[in-house]
Amino acid sequence: MNEGLTQLQDDLTAVSFVPGTESAADYEALLSRTARLLRVKLTFESRRAPDAAPFVVIAGGTNVGKSTVFNWLVGEKIGSSSPLARHTKAPTIYVPRSELPNIPEGVLLPSYARMTLERPEDAAHEVEGEAPVSYFLRLHENPEAAGRVLIDSPDIDSTHDRNRRVAEDLLFLADQVVFVSTPEKYNDELCVRYLKRAVELQKGLTCVLNKGADKDVEQDFLTVVVPGLGGKAATICLPYEREGPSPTTDAPYRGELRQLVFHPQQDAQDLRQRALSGACVSLGRDLSQVTSRLREELSELDRIRAEVDLVLEARRDDYVAFLRSLEFYELDRVFERLMREFRIPVLDSVYDGVRGALGFMGTNLTRLVSGRQSKNSKQSKLEARAEVDRQKVKELFESARADVTELPYIHAGTMRQAVPGWVATLGGVSVEQSNAEVDAFTKQAEAETERWVEDETRRHVELLNKHPLARNSLRAMKGFLQIGFGLISAHLTGGLGPWDLLIGTATERATKVVLESAGGHLHYQSMKKEFTQKRGALFLESLRATVGRQLVEHLPPGVDPARLERLDHAAASLGRGELP
């Protein structure tokens, strides 16, 4: 068996359309039809011998007398005819015994159960209820019908979906169609649609007007219906007999009908060839419809996913811009740490001791005097900034969530109807949950900041360690500052003594000079930029994990692009009439 076909079959079973859209049912039907055509015709033909006999399907509307015509053709009463509609439920296949090796079980109509018909009368009462779909196989040695496999099809227009599906499968399978109609039905829409489909699939077509059509009807059929088919069809009119064909009158018609249906042998291969290429082309067309829809869905889904990212990135940019407008206290912390790293053995201990004692006294004195825990100004500024930051993060989270929920509505295009299913639970996040999300981010961001400060400190410590001169000058400067101003600085002033500020500023200035001379870099703006971008990336990550994921998880995955590519290839080669 052809590998391309197996691959195609796998691909077709694997793909599916996004459920819940306006046209989902239509496309699912198209997909299943495509899969069936592939299975019933192409796969089957690819396993058959090149000289096998063509299939002739006798089809038509309810009660037009398909079985009667079938019986006529085979000259044996097999498909029992009855005035009740949908009498034929399981198709009967009339096969010359020599053809049997060409139609092994499981290859011909693979999803059907095969029942071999020993006595023709058994056909009528073997299928009842919702048994698995099956077909009857009737082997014969009738020399007249030797070159053809005849199939009696169920009706094409009844209320039973199963009959219609079986009829469609048989249409796919056929190489030649004998279409039976009546004066009542010849211009019914369903019948005409069936004929058009048969022509489209390049089946050999023979039309039989049963039940006493007169010249008017035949003329009307030939002038109104046949031209619309865009193909030629051999036509024959049969007389009306209330109780079925009678041996006395049917002889000439029977001869003519057999002449039409059992063409000379050389036509057989041609018929099969044309039917196969018709099936290929039709399958190719259906497949390209399927793939174009799949591609459309995929592109819309991808678009939504991309838009989600865009929205989140826009929020990230907002956040970064906001961070830029805040003070950059982190750099001060780097300086502080840096100063702490370079200890001056004795002086530092003295300084720390004195400062600690002063601080202790100051704190306790203040507490005694004012009744509050003393906080230095930096701490309270940090707290104020953290509060503003938290508010902003919350606002951005919520507005991102609102925007993301709107997105599918804006970009879903042809899949709009399925959108409410995707976003059903997105908006209703409780207050606690959103607060928890914000807190989680804040915690993460703090940890990240701490790491950043440490990294920067370490980097510069290492740098300074490589330059003894710079290190020593830093120590010297520190000692000078500590002696000069440090002892005077005290927490007595509530922490915001001008000396603290002075020490801070002077240290920063001096450290910067020392660092730059050592090849390091502590440029305020560029470090702030780097830091805010880092924080922005963290924010985006957090947004993706919470807001973005909620939607993306609800979106259908769409088709695998590699599969789509393969289907496209298959559609293109089938469209040229070649097997993939």
Next chain:
Amino acid sequence: MSRRRADPTGLAPLIERIEQWVHTSRCFPQLEHDRASVEALLKQIRERQASLETPLRILLLGGTGVGKSTLFNALGGADLAQAAAVRPTTRELTAYFHEENGSASLGELESRARLVPHQRELLRDKVVIDAPDFDSTAEENKKLLLEALRSTDLAVCVVTGEKYLSSELFQLLRDHREGIEFVFVLNKLDRAGDGQAIADDLKGELARHGIPDARVLKVSALAVRQAQQQAEVDGRSVLDDLPLPPDAGDWAELRNLLERELDRVRIREIKAAKLADRVRGLLARVDEHIPEEVPEKIETWRLGWGETLRDLTNDLSRTFFGAIHHDFELRNVLRYLFGTAFPGVFGVFLGIVYGVRSLLMPGFVRARNFSSSDLEELMGERLRAVEIASVEKRVAVVLERFEQEGRRLGFEPTRPEAEQLPLRTSHRFIRTQVPQGVAALVTSVRSEAARRFYEIFEQTSGEGDEPTRRLQVVVWNALPICVGIATIYAFLGSLFPESGSPQSVAESIKGAIPLLEGGLVFLVVTCLLEWPLAERVIERRIYTSLTLLEGVVERSVESCLGEAIVTEPEAVLADILDRHRDFVRLRQDASRILPAEPRPSARQLIQPEPVHLEPPTPSSSQKATPVRERV
């Protein structure tokens, strides 16, 4: 009387209420989605209601080639419509009506159909319409038929042995079984092998598709028509006294049904029952679109919204005053103001302490020169840092959350007035008021906070309140005053010694000076003892005043955004509850007004009476049987 005539079924008020409800209910998205068809159903019901008194409309319905026109001609006894073998033959409507009713009684059909008036008294209250097919390739035929079906009361569904299971026919039946009564005629009995078997099969299939106990009549219109033509040639009456041909089947019963069974009373019954059916169908359809457990869901929504609002207010007050809590300068100013506001001797002491402090500590430097207007300015300055845009965005987002929550629960938050707007654009229903609301909020918080600040300051320092003030004077100065009194008492005692040896005044004063000095030292010591206590009180007052300031936000949110975030959502919730309650009431009333058991009572209108279960005339059935055997 005229009222009674206008509303013979008593359904008019109910229909009116349903209509009004449908027009005003915009809060159920599924209903909005299906609005077009619901409105169409309403319109049909209106039309039906208007046509209660008009003749019964009987439509011949069937696929192409089943012999509708032949049947029509046979019913009329003349070649009224064209009948031919070419498919499809009929491409127009033909209306067969009593001339006394006039063509005006046909309503909108008048301009679309070929009109054939007659004078048959028995068909007086009926209009028989021959319609084109629904299954041929001519699309316009189907369109015309569907249009005619909208005003049909009774459809005579013509089928044949070939077409009785046509899927398109069953599709039509499924779509219209709510509003139309169906009678089935199996035509071409002459060509069907076994009419009874087909009729039974058809009945079974109909039962499977929700039309149980259908009435199926077997006729051959062509045979009847041929007999009529023969009679015409012979110069006999073509309608009555027609000798029925052997293939005619139930022809007599069919005529009897159309002419006698469907009398005035029966027609009215059918029309009323079908109208009730339609109303019931409409209500059922609307019911499908309304979510379950509406009150519970609304309660969930309301609770969630209250929570969100509290969160918003918290956030806003943190936005406004979060920074102030940590504002060092403001705190120092407050500390200074509270510190210098103590009364009496102790107040003088604290005044000196804070005066010295303000000279030494930078935080108090600004405070020393402060007036109340400066305080307001400082407050305004701090609050100006709050961005209007950011607050606005926050409020908008919160409203968005309200709407999303509603949508998640299956409601569309719309204002009743917004009905012209299409779905999903109308949902920005409250956004319009947010910007000015937020601007007003920020302004109001600023001015309120600044204005209230001095008030709060006075209130917390106890200055505004006379008894408190007096109490404070007593409490804070009790100790220093006691020390003072003791000193003065001792001083006076030293002036007048008990021993009686009089000293000179100057000498006495001189001797008492160390006493005065000691008293002064004691005074200072008591004040020093009270000082930490006072600091604690000051701190508490700062905290209290800042907390009181936060209350400003809550009040301002209520007064400035109340319309947008409290009243409007409340109105939306109440509206949905109202709509739902109205609907429930409507449904209850409907179940009371409409006949209780829909299917059987309506179906029985066209059920054959027991007599008719047998063939109507023994002769025709006796004739029919041998014919079948012969052929």
